[in-house]
Amino acid sequence: MSQSSKRLMSRQFAEDAAEEMITSRSFWADARGRFLRNRMAVVSIFMLLGLVLFALFGHAFAAWSYEEIDWAVLGKVKTEGGPSWENGHYFGVDDLGRDLFARVVQGSQTSLMVGFVAGPLSVMLGATIGALAGYYGGKFDQMVMGLYTIWISIPYIIFFVVWQAFFGRSLTQMILVIIIVNWTAGLLIVRGQVMLLKNREFVDAARMLGMSDAAILFKHLLPNILWVIVIYTSLTIPEVIMAESLVSFLGVGIQEPNTSWGALISEGARTMTFGTLWQLAFPAAFFVIAQVSLYYIGDGLRDALDPKDR
Amino acid sequence: MLNYTLRRLLAVVPTLLLLIVVSFYLMRLAPGGPFTSERPLPPAVMQNVLERYGMDEPLHVQLWTYIKNIVCCFDFGPSFSQKDRSVNDVIAQGFPVTLTYGFWSAVFVLVCGVPLGIIAALRHNSFWDYTMTGLAIFSQIFPNFVLAPIMVLLFTLSWGLLPGGGWNGGQWQYVIMPAVALGTSYMAGVARLTRGSMLEVLNAPYIRTARAKGLPERTIILRHALKPALLPTLTYMGPVFVYMITGSVFIDIFFSTGGIGQDFIDGAYARDYSILLGLAVLYAMLTFVLTLLLDLLYAWIDPKVRSQL
Amino acid sequence: MTGADPILSVKNLSIRFRTGDGMVYAVNDVSFDMHAGQRLAIVGESGSGKSQIALSILGLLARNAEVEGAALWKGRDLLAMPAAEINKIRAREIAMIFQDPMSALNPYMTIERQLSEVVELHEGMSRSQGRARALEVMDAVKIPDARARLRAYPHEFSGGMRQRIVIAMALMCRPALILADEPTTALDVTVQAQIMELLAEVQQAMGTAIVLITHDLGVVAGFCEDTLVLYGGRVMETAPTRALFRAPGHPYTRGLLRAVPNINDPSATLAAIPGSPPNQTHPPRACPFAPRCEDAVTACFETLPMLEPHAGTASRRACLRPVEALT
Numbered sequence: 001m002s003q004s005s006k007r008l009m010s011r012q013f014a015e016d017a018a019e020e021m022i023t024s025r026s027f028w029a030d031a032r033g034r035f036l037r038n039r040m041a042v043v044s045i046f047m048l049l050g051l052v053l054f055a056l057f058g059h060a061f062a063a064w065s066y067e068e069i070d071w072a073v074l075g076k077v078k079t080e081g082g083p084s085w086e087n088g089h090y091f092g093v094d095d096l097g098r099d100l101f102a103r104v105v106q107g108s109q110t111s112l113m114v115g116f117v118a119g120p121l122s123v124m125l126g127a128t129i130g131a132l133a134g135y136y137g138g139k140f141d142q143m144v145m146g147l148y149t150i151w152i153s154i155p156y157i158i159f160f161v162v163w164q165a166f167f168g169r170s171l172t173q174m175i176l177v178i179i180i181v182n183w184t185a186g187l188l189i190v191r192g193q194v195m196l197l198k199n200r201e202f203v204d205a206a207r208m209l210g211m212s213d214a215a216i217l218f219k220h221l222l223p224n225i226l227w228v229i230v231i232y233t234s235l236t237i238p239e240v241i242m243a244e245s246l247v248s249f250l251g252v253g254i255q256e257p258n259t260s261w262g263a264l265i266s267e268g269a270r271t272m273t274f275g276t277l278w279q280l281a282f283p284a285a286f287f288v289i290a291q292v293s294l295y296y297i298g299d300g301l302r303d304a305l306d307p308k309d310r
Numbered sequence: 311m312l313n314y315t316l317r318r319l320l321a322v323v324p325t326l327l328l329l330i331v332v333s334f335y336l337m338r339l340a341p342g343g344p345f346t347s348e349r350p351l352p353p354a355v356m357q358n359v360l361e362r363y364g365m366d367e368p369l370h371v372q373l374w375t376y377i378k379n380i381v382c383c384f385d386f387g388p389s390f391s392q393k394d395r396s397v398n399d400v401i402a403q404g405f406p407v408t409l410t411y412g413f414w415s416a417v418f419v420l421v422c423g424v425p426l427g428i429i430a431a432l433r434h435n436s437f438w439d440y441t442m443t444g445l446a447i448f449s450q451i452f453p454n455f456v457l458a459p460i461m462v463l464l465f466t467l468s469w470g471l472l473p474g475g476g477w478n479g480g481q482w483q484y485v486i487m488p489a490v491a492l493g494t495s496y497m498a499g500v501a502r503l504t505r506g507s508m509l510e511v512l513n514a515p516y517i518r519t520a521r522a523k524g525l526p527e528r529t530i531i532l533r534h535a536l537k538p539a540l541l542p543t544l545t546y547m548g549p550v551f552v553y554m555i556t557g558s559v560f561i562d563i564f565f566s567t568g569g570i571g572q573d574f575i576d577g578a579y580a581r582d583y584s585i586l587l588g589l590a591v592l593y594a595m596l597t598f599v600l601t602l603l604l605d606l607l608y609a610w611i612d613p614k615v616r617s618q619l
Numbered sequence: 620m621t622g623a624d625p626i627l628s629v630k631n632l633s634i635r636f637r638t639g640d641g642m643v644y645a646v647n648d649v650s651f652d653m654h655a656g657q658r659l660a661i662v663g664e665s666g667s668g669k670s671q672i673a674l675s676i677l678g679l680l681a682r683n684a685e686v687e688g689a690a691l692w693k694g695r696d697l698l699a700m701p702a703a704e705i706n707k708i709r710a711r712e713i714a715m716i717f718q719d720p721m722s723a724l725n726p727y728m729t730i731e732r733q734l735s736e737v738v739e740l741h742e743g744m745s746r747s748q749g750r751a752r753a754l755e756v757m758d759a760v761k762i763p764d765a766r767a768r769l770r771a772y773p774h775e776f777s778g779g780m781r782q783r784i785v786i787a788m789a790l791m792c793r794p795a796l797i798l799a800d801e802p803t804t805a806l807d808v809t810v811q812a813q814i815m816e817l818l819a820e821v822q823q824a825m826g827t828a829i830v831l832i833t834h835d836l837g838v839v840a841g842f843c844e845d846t847l848v849l850y851g852g853r854v855m856e857t858a859p860t861r862a863l864f865r866a867p868g869h870p871y872t873r874g875l876l877r878a879v880p881n882i883n884d885p886s887a888t889l890a891a892i893p894g895s896p897p898n899q900t901h902p903p904r905a906c907p908f909a910p911r912c913e914d915a916v917t918a919c920f921e922t923l924p925m926l927e928p929h930a931g932t933a934s935r936r937a938c939l940r941p942v943e944a945l946t
Contacts, residue, residue, distance in 0.1 A: 150325045152549070153597050157556040158590045162333055165578035165586070166340030242453055246556075249455045250563055250575055262455065269459035269564065273467065273474075280463075284456050291451040515722040519788075521679055522717075523737050524709030527702075533736070537727045613727065613772040 031227070034304040041300025044293035051290055055112050058105030063088025066102035067257045073097050083278055092278040094264075095271050103259055104282055110171060110260040111290070114244045118175045119237035122182035127229050130187035131217060134194030141191075148184055156181045160247045169255040174247075178240055186232040193225045227305045234301045238294035245287060261287040311616075315606065322598045327377070329594050330587065334373050337583050344390035344581045363390065376587075386588035391580035397588035400573050405592070407477055408558050408569035411485050415493040415554060423497040424543065427504025431539075432531070434509065442501050449498035454557050458491040458564050475566040488561045496550045503546050508539040537611055544608050551600040555593055625652035626795060626828060627676070627713075632688035632698075634671050634680065634852075635902075644899045645671050646852040648688075650926075653796060653828050660831045660839040660860065662875070663849035666896050669832045670718075672849075673798040677715055678705045711741040714789035718801040720781035724773040730757075730784055731769040737791040756787040759824075760817060779810035783817065790821060796828045803838060815842060836879045840864060848872050851897040851907030854926055858934035868929055868936040870915075871908045906939070914940050 035041055064070065070089070073081045074097035081093040091100035133144040163177040197203065198221070206216050245262025247253040249269075254260045261283050268280030345351060345359055360366045364375060379385040386397035430442040452460075465487065466474035478484045511517060512535060520534045562571025570589055577585035609615045634646040646668040653659060663669045674680050676690050676697055690697040692713070697705060709715075717723035725733055734756065735749025744752065750769065757765035760783040773781055782802065789797050799818065803811035819842060822829050831843055839846055839860060847857040848871065856869040867873040877890040894911035897903075906912070909919040916939070924937040936942075 150328070153552060153594075153601055154329065155552050155555040155593050155597065157559050158333075158593055161559075161574060161578045162336060162586055162590065165581060166337055246453065246455055246560060250560060252575060252578055265456060265459070269455075269462075272459060272463060277463075280459055284459075287456065288451055295447065295451060515717060515719060516725040518679055519715075519717060519723045519785075520725070522677055522709055522715040523740065523788075524706040524711060525736070525740060526706060529740075534725055534728070538725075611727070614774050617772075617775070 027227070031304040035300050038300040038303060040296040041304075044296040044300070047289060047293040048297065051108060051286070051293070052112060055105060055108035058108070059102065062099060062102040062105060063090075064099030064102050066098065066106040066259070068099065068102075069097045070099065071097065078274055078276055081276065091282045092276070094267060094279055095276070098257075100264075100279065100282060103264060104286060107259045107261050107264045107283060108286060110254055110258060111241050111244060111262070111287075113171065114175055114178065114260070115237045115241040115290075115294075118178035118182070118244075119240040120233050121175075122179045122240070123186045123229060123233045123236050125179060125183050126185040126187040127190040127225075127232075129183065130190035131194050131221065131225075133187075134191035135198055135213065135217060135221070137195070144187070144191075148187060151184055156243065157247070157250075160243070161250075161252050164247065164252045169253060171254065171258070174244060174253060178243065181243075182236070182240065185236050186229060189228050189232060190225055193228055194221055197221055197224055231298070231302050231305055234294070234298035238291055238298070241287075241290060241294075261290075311606070311609070314609075315602070318602050318605070322595075322602075325598070326591060326594060330377060330380075330591060331373065333587055333590055334376070334583075335369070337581075337586065338369055344583065363388065380591070386591070387584045389577075389582055389585050391577065391582040391585065397584050400585060401570065401588065401592060404562075404568060404570035404573050407480070407567050408562060408571065410480050411488040411492065411561070411567065411569075412554060412558055414485055415489040416551075418489055419493045419497045419500055419550070420547075423500030424504050424540065426497075426501040427506075427543075428508055428531070428536075428539070430501065430505040431508035431512065439505075442498075442505065446498040446502040449495035453495060454491050455560050455564070457494055458487070458561070461487055461491055475564070477567045484567075488565045488567055491565075492554060492557050492561050496554065499550070500543055500546065504539060504543050507542040508535065511535045511539045514538070541608065541612060544604060544611070548601050548604050551604075552597050555597060623654060625654050626693065627653040628689075628691040629672070629676070630689045630691065632672065632675065632690065633686070634668065634675055635685050636681065637683045637685065641900055644852060644902045646675070647903055649849070649852070649854050650688075651847055651854070651857065653830065655795065655828055656822075656826045657828045657845065658822065658831065658843040659829070660833060660843035660846045661849060662833060662836060662839055662846055664834055664896055666899075667849045668852035669834075669849050670800050673715065673800050673830065673832055676798060677709055677713060678702070679715075707741070710737050710789070710794065711792045712794050713796045713798065714792070714794040716785055716789050716797060716799040716802045719805045720778060720785050721805065723785050724781060726773050729770050729772060730776075734784070734788055734791060737788060741792050752791060753787070756790050757784070759790065759821065760784075760787045762787070778806055779813065782806060782810075782814055786814070786817065786821070790825070793825055794827060796830070797822075798830045798832070800832045801834070802831070804833075804835075811838070818842070836875055848875070851903060852899060853903060853907055854937060855908065856934065856936040856938075857926070858932070858936075862932060862934055866942075868934050868942050869938050870912045870940070874911075906937070916940065 059065075070087070070093055072087070073089075073093055081089070081097065083090060083092045089099050089101065091104055094100050094103060129144060133141040159181045160177060163180075164173065167173050167177075194217075203216060203220060206220050211219070241261075244253060244260060245265065248260045248262030249266040251263075251266070254263055264283035265280065265287060268276075268283055272280050345356065350356075351359070357366070364372060367375075376387060379387060384398075386401070389395045389397055389400060392400065426438075426442055426445075430436075430439040433439055449457075462474045465472045472483055472487055474487075476484055517530060517535055520530045525534075558569065559571035559574055561567065562569035563575060566572070570592070573585055574589045576582075577589065629652070630650050632646055632649045633644070636643045636645060649668075649672060651659070661669045661672065671680065671684075675684070675686055678697065678700065680686065686698050688698065692708065697708065700708075724730075731750055731753055734753035735744070735746065738744045738752050739746070739749045753769065754765055757768075762768065762780060762783050768776075773784070776784065782805075786802070789799075802818065803814050806814060815838060818829065818831075821827070829843075831839065833839060843860050845857070846860045846863050848855045848863075848869065850871050855871045856863070856867070858868065863872060864876065867876055871892075874890070874892040878892065892911055897907045897910070904923060905921055906915070906919045906924050909915045912919065918939050922939065924939050926935050926937045928935045929942060
């Protein structure tokens with residue numbers, strides 16, 4: 001976890017936030033206004049949108065499929081495999097003579113899919129556990145916290161490698177293991193928020209009206225902590241993409257011929273000694289653009305939603 | 311303090327047990343194993359092999375033997391994939407390598423990160439300050455697996471200054487790039503955190519008290535502000551160590567240092583149960599020890615925490 | 620007041636802060652003299668600029684502050700002094716007692732270290748000499764079992780004890796002047812009385828001059844022979860404390876006195892001053908109190924009254940209305 005979430009962890013933040021939510025009805029409208037005034041964040045939204053469109057429709061523009069080997073350039077990759085409009089390899093070819101443009105499109109699909117599916121899902125899992133622990137407290141809470149402390153002190157790479165080695169290296173498995181490893185995402189913050197909110201009058205009132213615990217959690221507490229979850233998700237998505245890329249770089253991620261940004265960067269790094277720099281540059285550029293835009297979007301969301309300094 | 315240390319060490323035991331048991335069953339119950347190959351071994355040979363590694367016995371018996379050997383003799387058993395080598399041999403060969411550049415990387419993180427953060431705080435809103443903020447964002451976006459190839463591209467392929475990989479007995483030229491590539495993003499994180507906490511501390515009332523005493527600025531920073539400003543950094547180092555261990559797997563592979571990360575990934579490919587499990591336990595123990603040391607250091611610095619131990 | 624030369628002479632002090640919302644004029648054209656051994660109270664509401672005056676004298680203002688005027692200490696202007704020079708005066712000749720003893724002490728250093736570093740710096744004492752002086756001073760401020768508590772950290776003391784340590788720290792070099800910025804505000808009422816008593820005792824014993832900065836007229840009454848009333852960063856009135864309490868010369872002072880509970884007549888209603896503190900984003904062009912003043916006339920909103928002696932007393936006040944006209 002980055003230090004950017006440090007303030008999110010603080011008690012002051014939780015109190016500011018709780019206060020803010022209770023007092024303000026136009027919270028989301030205000031936040032949207034603040035976010036849209038943040039130029040970097042808005043530009044980043046468009047960059048990210050561009051990446052998503054690229055991943056979704058890029059294949060339509062590719063002259064080659066991502067698995068096909070171009071025998072015309074194979075063996076001469078160094079001299080003739082570079083980016084070129086004539087032979088349709090806009091980004092050049094990879095070491096095996098496959099079209100890099102098509103492969104980057106495919107890799108973007110994988111990486112974004114992992115990020116936007118595994119990221120939100122793991123925050124959902126963590127938030128649910130955190131909410132239950134905060135709401136019920138007692139033994140359950142102690143157990144969750146104990147497990148949490150243990151879990152965050154174990155390098156996640158261990159689980160990735162063991163899991164991927166024994167359950168196969170498909171996209172589904174990748175997403176699954178990310179969610180499992182990341183079950184702690186957002187847990188502490190949501191737990192703290194719920195502990196703070198459950199003692200508020202409106203929760204007491206709901207209880208007196210005979211509402212069930214589930215109804216209180218979903219109808220009353222969830223709307224009040226939704227924004228924390230939004231911020232946390234925006235921080236988790238780039239982290240998840242980064243984790244997937246690292247694991248794929250290590251060769252225990254996505255399996256050939258499928259690929260991801262990390263796997264492509266790994267191949268590019270391996271072959272750069274031969275002077276085929278485009279194989280590193282294109283995937284790395286996409287990865288960096290994604291990280292930059294996600295960074296600024298997260299930053300913008302935090303500024304827009306965090307009640308501090310307002 | 312001693313009491314606390316012992317309590318913490320005792321708490322490690324159930325954690326490690328949990329890790330071993332879960333990983334053990336996870337690996338064993340998954341399809342495939344170290345001796346599965348495209349051309350299956352004749353049943354008699356297979357039986358032979360399984361017996362040799364004690365794998366014909368029921369799982370819980372194997373688990374028990376495994377744990378017993380670790381506890382009594384710190385013996386992680388034989389490797390399945392590397393012939394005639396035990397996991398202990400693998401660790402003995404690779405661990406010192408990982409530990410060496412890991413240590414230098416931590417030194418780099420602190421020795422560069424802390425002063426950079428302090429300078430940025432003291433020269434608030436100056437060139438240094440902006441440089442550092444830029445560096446912090448940069449390093450968050452360029453993780454080690456993007457940074458390392460770029461470094462090799464520059465320092466090895468373009469300028470020929472440093473070797474692009476290998477270990478060579480830990481000669482300094484071979485240590486620099488692994489250590490820096492592993493540490494850069496955490497160095498920037500430490501710098502940013504130190505800057506923030508230093509700025510906060512410098513605004514604290516007790517620093518104004520120190521000024522009112524007529525102390526020179528240098529004494530105020532070193533004697534009054536440094537300790538409290540470093541406490542958040544110290545807390546941050548815990549997760550940093552965990553992440554650096556993760557990163558070391560990448561470094562071992564990318565720079566071919568011969569560290570345990572390489573064995574770990576090879577073990578995963580070969581489904582070498584004992585190497586995977588042994589190294590997982592080693593990684594976990596390493597994090598526990600480092601976090602414990604950090605906590606003790608924290609208690610030593612912060613009198614409020616110390617008095618509670 | 621004595622006839623001797625003042626030890627501190629503040630002349631036309633103005634302090635303003637550059638902020639994101641423009642300039643804030645915190646202190647405007649404040650002048651006063653301090654004589655050896657004198658006890659002066661600077662009274663005002665929070666935001667009246669009273670703490671800033673003390674901080675400016677020791678050069679401790681925030682970085683965005685701009686200062687005008689002079690503060691002459693033994694003939695030298697403290698406000699124009701380079702850092703190395705003023706460092707020699709801080710704590711050694713002029714010491715400060717801060718408002719909140721919870722945060723004014725460094726939580727990561729022992730009491731001994733925080734006390735002894737003052738004399739090690741200014742008097743070149745060794746560690747053991749510093750410790751001896753620290754013990755002496757801790758005894759003087761009546762910290763029980765001082766020797767055993769030298770090695771303790773601030774969090775091991777109660778609020779009152781911590782304020783005693785802060786006072787001890789100010790006494791380490793036996794300064795000629797102590798600036799006490801709300802020394803009792805953060806404490807319980809019973810502890811407040813003890814601390815004021817201690818300050819008075821120490822002041823008597825050492826002959827130190829004290830500027831007591833407070834918003835609490837009750838604290839002033841028993842302690843200071845002179846009082847300076849501040850509003851909106853300007854001096855409203857300055858007078859011997861007795862005279863001020865008997866016959867306030869300024870409508871604002873009168874309002875302040877009415878807001879103090881009278882222990883002899885608990886049935887008397889407390890009168891709050893209506894309105895809110897002034898907006899200080901412009902330099903004052905008229906009496907800052909005029910908008911809240913029940914005696915204000917048109918002229919009050921147009922001219923800036925000067926501080927002038929009145930009625931042949933030692934008091935001076937900045938008000939256009941004749942005292943007799945005030946009800």
